[in-house]
Amino acid sequence: MFVVVEKTFEWSSLRFFGKLPAADVVIGVLVAAMTIFVNITLAVVTGVILSALLFAWEHAKHMTIKTHDDEQGRRIYEVEGTLFFASAHQFSELFSPKNDPENVVIDFKRARIIDHSAIEAINSLVERYERRGKRLQLRHLCKDCLELLNNAKDICVFDIDDPTYHIADNKLS
Incomplete structure (x- = not known):
């Protein structure tokens, strides 16, 4: 096996070790x-x-939320990034139902919901707002999300420019 590694290894790639992410170098050395x-x-x-x-770990770090209040006094959360199992916890921590006004809008126009963990994170967030008696609206979710959201049937607002993609979940046919 050593001969196979020695013959198939791209030895010129060693000069990139200082420029590559450390985790990639470790994985390469471990595999060799x-x-x-x-x-x-x-x-x-x-x-x-x-x-x-x-x-997944690196991609989960790219979840951001921009917050502003509109002229009607609603707090608007604009979610950007990919919501999936690795970012679901971080997503949940970015909201503060206790400190938000009575009307809140979460806009997923620049976000993508990937899996069932993301759906559960949204369901949990909806419950947190409902327990405080606050009105929550979800915008720009794909139609598949509505099928999977237990608590959000009446609070989703669909627009013409809503995304169309499928979530990786076994509940859809």
Whole structure:
């Protein structure tokens, strides 16, 4: 196996080690070492899994929310990024039902809901606002989201420019 690694490794890539993210370098070295000392199949599977987890971790950091109040006194939250299992907790922490006015709008125009964890995060947020007796509106959600949202049937507002995509969930046919 050492000969396979030695022959197939792109040795010129070593000059990029100082320029590449440290996590990518660690994964590459780990995969090479596992190929030599364990087996190539396990090394590839481990590399793919670690790379996918690293991607999810990094992608979850790109969730942002811009807040402003409109002329009717509503608080508008404009969500930007991808809402999925890795960013669902961060998403929930970005809202403050206790400090918000009576009417709140969450605009998902620049966001994308990917999986069931995201739907659960939205459902949980809806419940938090309802417990405080506040009116919450959700805008620019895809139609699939409405099917999956338990508590949001009456608070979703659909516009002409709403997104059309499918959520990765087994509840949809």
